Amino acid sequence: MLFRFNNIIKVLGLLLVVTLNAQTKPEHVVIISIDGFRSEFYLDNTMPTPNLQEMVDKGVAAKEVTGIFPTVTYPSHTTLITGKTPVEHGIFYNTKMSENGSSGGWVYDFKEIKAKTLWQSVKEKGLTTAAVSWPISVNADYIDYNIPEFWSFTNPMDRRIATAQKANPKGLFEEVVKNATGTLEINDYNLSSLSMDQNLARIAGYILREYKPNLLTIHLPITDGAQHKVGRKGLGVRKAISGADNAIGIIRDALQKAGIEDKTTIIVSGDHGFVDVHSQIAPNVLLAKMGLYNKNNPKAWFYSAGGSTFLHVKDSNNKKMIEQIREAFDQLPLEEKSTFKIIDRDKIAKRGGDPNAVLALSGSKGYFFTNDADGPFISTKKGGKHGHYPDFHDIATGFVGYGKGLEKEMLIENMFLEDVAKIAATLLGADIDQPEEYYHVVLE
CATH class of the missing domain: 3.40.720.10 (Alkaline Phosphatase, subunit A)
Incomplete structure (x- = not known):
C-alpha cells in the first residue's frame, strides 16, 4: 500500500x-x-x-x-x-x-x-x-x-x-x-x-x-x-x-x-520492544557438529543479535554448503525447530538487514540466540531480549x-x-x- x-x-x-x-x-x-x-x-x-x-x-x-x-x-x-x-x-x-x-x-x-x-x-x-x-x-x-x-x-x-x-x-x-x-x-x-x-x-x-x-x-x-x-x-x-x-x-x-x-x-x-525469554539457542553448536565451525577459522557462523542471529559464510559461492546448512535446520526435531523461524534474504531485505547474511533465524516467543559453539543446542536462560524480526507487537x-x-x-x-x-x-x-x-x- x-x-x-x-x-x-x-x-x-x-x-x-x-x-x-x-x-x-x-x-x-x-x-x-x-x-x-x-x-x-x-x-x-x-x-x-x-x-x-x-x-x-x-x-x-x-x-x-x-x-x-x-x-x-x-x-x-x-x-x-x-x-x-x-x-x-x-x-x-x-x-x-x-x-x-x-x-x-x-x-x-x-x-x-x-x-x-x-x-x-x-x-x-x-x-x-x-x-x-x-x-x-x-x-x-x-x-x-x-x-x-x-x-x-x-x-x-x-x-x-x-x-x-x-x-x-x-x-x-x-x-x-x-x-x-x-x-x-x-x-x-x-x-x-x-x-x-x-x-x-x-x-x-x-x-x-x-x-x-x-x-x-x-x-x-x-x-x-x-x-x-x-x-x-x-x-x-x-x-x-x-x-x-x-x-x-x-x-x-x-x-x-x-x-x-x-x-x-x-x-x-524508541528503538525496539521486548520479549520475555526462558531459553537460549546456540546454532553454532549445530554448525560445529557439521564440521563447518571452529573458533579460529570457521567456514560458516551465526552472529547473534539477541532475538535473531545471522548466518555468514566464508565462501558465498558455495551454494551446496549453504543448502546443507538450511536443510540441517529444516530437519531438526519439531520441538527444536519450533523455537525459531528461518528468515530468508528477501525477508531480511524488507526491513533493511545485513545483505551479506545468507539467512537469519528469529526466535519464537521465549527464545533468543547466543554465539556459543559448545554445550547444548538449547538451554535455560530467563529475562528479556530484543533483536527479533519485527513482525509482532x-x-x-x-x-x-x-x-x-x-x-x-x-x-x-x-x-x-x-x-x-x-x-x-x-x-x-x-x-x-x-x-x-x-x-x-x-x-x-
Whole structure:
C-alpha cells in the first residue's frame, strides 16, 4: 500500500497532520529516545508515566512502531536519526563483526554512518544542533553541542573522562556537570542506576536553556537494562519507565524555563520492544557438529543479535554448503525447530538487514540466540531480549508526538521507525533525502 507524505502523513488510513506554514511551524524539535520503549508505557493508564500520558492526551501517539531488522539499539538509533534502514545507513549490528565471526568492539564513531543524518540536514539549513548520549555520535561534526554516548575501554563502568574527552565543544562536559548535575560519581553516570536518565535529562535541559538548539536528540538507556533483567513486567521495569518519564518532565520544565515551550515539538520514540525469554539457542553448536565451525577459522557462523542471529559464510559461492546448512535446520526435531523461524534474504531485505547474511533465524516467543559453539543446542536462560524480526507487537516500539506543528488527540495504528526522522525533518524544513512518497509494507 502506498502512502503519500507531503503536508499530510497517512498511516494505515489515519492522518497525522504536520503543519508547515510560518505560524504553526516549530522553531525547535526535541527527539527523546527511550531504550526499550513500548506503547504499553503510555497507553496503559496504570503505568507511572504522567508526562507521557498527558502528551498522548494532547498530541499524537501510535499503537506500535515497526522496527528495522535486527531490532537492536545502535542500528535502530541510526534509523531514528537518518530515516533509513541499515542497508542504507550501514549500521547492521551493535558491534563490529570480525572476519572469523567473533564480536568486536561497539560501533561508536560517526564516520561509520553512511547516510545523511538529521544533524547534517538541520545544520545545512543554518540551524543549531545538540545531542546527549546518542549512539554513534562520537566525532560528529554536525552536532554543535555534543555529549556523546561513550565510555572507557579499560573501565567501561566509568564514562566520565571518556565522555569529557569526546564532548564538543571541548569543556562542554565539565560545563554541564558544573551547571546541571553537580559532581558525578561513577555510578551516577553509567547504566547501573536510575540516576543515569535523570542526569542525562538535566544535561539536556541545561543545553536547551543555555543554547536553545533547533534540534536536540537524547537517548535514555535505563529502561532497556531493567527489561533485560526481568522481562517485560516487574517492579524494576515500572521504576525504570517512571524514571524515564520523570526525565521527560525535566526536559519539559527546561523548555518552559527557556521560554521556548510553545515553539517546540517533542517527539518520544524508541528503538525496539521486548520479549520475555526462558531459553537460549546456540546454532553454532549445530554448525560445529557439521564440521563447518571452529573458533579460529570457521567456514560458516551465526552472529547473534539477541532475538535473531545471522548466518555468514566464508565462501558465498558455495551454494551446496549453504543448502546443507538450511536443510540441517529444516530437519531438526519439531520441538527444536519450533523455537525459531528461518528468515530468508528477501525477508531480511524488507526491513533493511545485513545483505551479506545468507539467512537469519528469529526466535519464537521465549527464545533468543547466543554465539556459543559448545554445550547444548538449547538451554535455560530467563529475562528479556530484543533483536527479533519485527513482525509482532511485543517487539514493536512506540511513538508520542506533542507540541507545535502536530495534530492533537490522535491515536494512529502503526508507523515505521524510519518515519520519526522524516517527521522531524519536515517540521524543521530540513532535507534528509526522503522521497515524496513512502511505502509502508505489511510484513509477512
